[in-house]
Amino acid sequence: MNTALVTGGSGYFGELLSRQLLDQGTCVRIFDLNLPGFTHPNLDFFKGTILDRHAVKQAVAGMNKVFHNVAQVPLAKKLDLFWSVNKDGTQIIVDESVAAGVEKLIYTSSSAVFGVPKSNPVTENTEPDPAEDYGRAKLAGEIICKEAMQRYGLDVAIVRPRTILGHGRLGIVQILFDWIERGLDIPVLAGGHNKYQFVHSDDLAWACIAASNVKGFAAYNIGAAEFCTMRELLQAVIDHSGTGSRIKSIPMAPTALAANLASALGLSPLGPYHSLMYGRSMYFDISMAQKELGYAPKYSNSQMIIETYDWYQANKGSLAKVGASHHKSPVKQQILALVPHLLWMIPG
Numbered sequence: 001m002n003t004a005l006v007t008g009g010s011g012y013f014g015e016l017l018s019r020q021l022l023d024q025g026t027c028v029r030i031f032d033l034n035l036p037g038f039t040h041p042n043l044d045f046f047k048g049t050i051l052d053r054h055a056v057k058q059a060v061a062g063m064n065k066v067f068h069n070v071a072q073v074p075l076a077k078k079l080d081l082f083w084s085v086n087k088d089g090t091q092i093i094v095d096e097s098v099a100a101g102v103e104k105l106i107y108t109s110s111s112a113v114f115g116v117p118k119s120n121p122v123t124e125n126t127e128p129d130p131a132e133d134y135g136r137a138k139l140a141g142e143i144i145c146k147e148a149m150q151r152y153g154l155d156v157a158i159v160r161p162r163t164i165l166g167h168g169r170l171g172i173v174q175i176l177f178d179w180i181e182r183g184l185d186i187p188v189l190a191g192g193h194n195k196y197q198f199v200h201s202d203d204l205a206w207a208c209i210a211a212s213n214v215k216g217f218a219a220y221n222i223g224a225a226e227f228c229t230m231r232e233l234l235q236a237v238i239d240h241s242g243t244g245s246r247i248k249s250i251p252m253a254p255t256a257l258a259a260n261l262a263s264a265l266g267l268s269p270l271g272p273y274h275s276l277m278y279g280r281s282m283y284f285d286i287s288m289a290q291k292e293l294g295y296a297p298k299y300s301n302s303q304m305i306i307e308t309y310d311w312y313q314a315n316k317g318s319l320a321k322v323g324a325s326h327h328k329s330p331v332k333q334q335i336l337a338l339v340p341h342l343l344w345m346i347p348g
Contacts, residue, residue, distance in 0.1 A: 002026045004212075005059055007050060007093060008069035010034040012171075013108070013164060017067060017205040018043065024209065031059040032070075050089035053096065060093070060100045065212050068093050069108045071138070086137035087144070094148045102154070105145065106212050109160045111221070111282065112273055113139040120195065121285035124219050132272040142219075149217045157211035159204075162223035162284060165304040166201035167311040172274060175333050176234075177312045183243040184340035189252040189279025192231030197223040197283035200299035200307075210293040220293065221284035226300035230278070236302040237309050248343040252279045267335040 004021050008014040009030030015037060018028045027042045033049060048055030050070045060066060070089055072081040090107070097105050112135030113128040130136045148154040165173065179186055199222055207222045227233075231247055238245045259275035262268035289295035299307070 002065070003029070003063050004065040004067060005029045005031055005063040006067045006069065007031045007059075008071065010036040010045075011069065012169060013201055013204065014067075014069045016166070016168075016201045017069065017208060020202075020205045020209060021067075029059060029063065031056070050085060050093060053092050056092050056096045057099070060096045060102065063100065064103045066093065066097050066102050066105045067108070067208060067212070068105060071108070071110075072134075082133045082137040083140075086134075087140040090141035090144050094144055094154065098148055098152045098154050104155045104157065104212050104215075105148075106157045106159060106208050107141060107145045108208065109142050109158050109219075110135065110138040111160055111162050111223075111284070113142065113160065114282075116276065116280050117282060120281050120283050122221060122283070123285045124221055124288050131276055134271065134273050146217070155215060156217050157208075157214065158219040159208050159211055160219065160221050160284075161204045162197045162199045162282070164201050164204060165198045165308045166299075167307055168315075169201065169308050170312070171331055172269065173305075173308060174312060174331055175269075175336060177237075177309050178333075179340050180238055180241050180243055180245045180309070181313065182340075183245050185246050185248045185343035186234055186238070187250050187255075187339060187343060188231050188234065188247055189250060189255060191249045192234065192247060192279075193229050194279055194281040195227065195283055196230045196233065196277075196281065196301075197227040198233075198301050198304060199223045200297065200304040203295075203297040203299060207289060207293060207295050210295065214292065218292065220289040220295075221286060222289055222295070223284040223286055223297075224299060224301050224304070225286065225297050226302075227283060228301055233301050233305060237305045240306045241309065250343075255279075262335050269331045269334060269336065 004026050006014050006018045009018045010032035018030055021028050022040050022042055029044050030036050031046045046059040072085045113130050114122050115129045115131030115135055128139050130139050142158055145156045149156045204222055211220055234247055256275040259270055263270050
């Protein structure tokens with residue numbers, strides 16, 4: 001029977017990936033500091049940190065495949081952990097996968113490795129150029145995986161997702177949904193005409209599993225096939241909500257400067273990556289994944305944000321009970337709570 005280790009398997013995406021693997025008949029072992037939010041006859045759990053080599057060695061033992069998802073995300077804003085977890089932790093999981101004879105390692109990277117692209121669409125041949133520490137640390141993880149492939153023959157697939165949405169996704173998007181539900185105004189940068197691609201968590205999980213079944217090193221850029229501008233995306237969920245929120249455009253440069261200052265002072269949950277990308281275009285050419293994996297995303301940008309909003313509305317009463325994962329947990333708005341009240345002064 002196929003066996004798979006899912007690092008970070010109790011996090012938002014890791015848990016969804018684990019469920020898909022189990023549905024396909026794979027025996028799954030989750031390696032995480034937190035218990036998963038579900039049980040299954042073919043699921044077991046190893047508690048540990050990715051920086052504990054002995055724990056990683058035990059977790060990897062007997063596994064055919066390793067899906068490496070553990071990461072410090074931009075929301076965490078802890079520079080030392082970006083590097084220790086995203087780089088050093090990846091080195092440990094790669095080393096122990098080699099030692100254990102793992103058949104395939106799938107590394108969930110990030111579109112942040114490309115920073116602000118000079119042109120779109122971004123392809124697998126686009127040269128990575130991260131613009132902040134989260135992206136740099138994720139790129140360091142990619143390099144570690146490639147070196148293990150070259151030196152030791154470890155079979156690796158690198159999967160780079162666009163920003164993830166889907167049922168259960170909270171984090172920064174929970175702030176947006178709270179404002180829309182209350183009918184508050186929503187800011188966009190420089191008109192919001194930047195084309196911005198997302199990916200549904202179910203589509204991403206499918207792509208990771210498909211990549212695990214292909215032999216030989218490859219990197220795949222994964223996103224929605226149908227996407228639109230940031231303004232159009234927000235208008236879709238506003239129209240769906242019927243709350244009367246309005247979109248207000250604010251200038252990019254001073255807003256990014258203020259956002260980064262507030263973040264540095266600990267007054268905002270946003271990280272440098274959020275202010276860097278919110279007003280800029282970023283989308284993948286997904287033709288390689290379509291051709292080699294048979295990737296056929298089921299969700300458009302608008303469909304996935306509406307589904308995510310509906311899940312939020314249906315479950316907001318129990319959000320405080322959600323676990324420690326940044327993408328599964330509510331976010332304190334801090335100084336951002338003032339933004340909608342300042343936007344009313346801007347003509348709609």
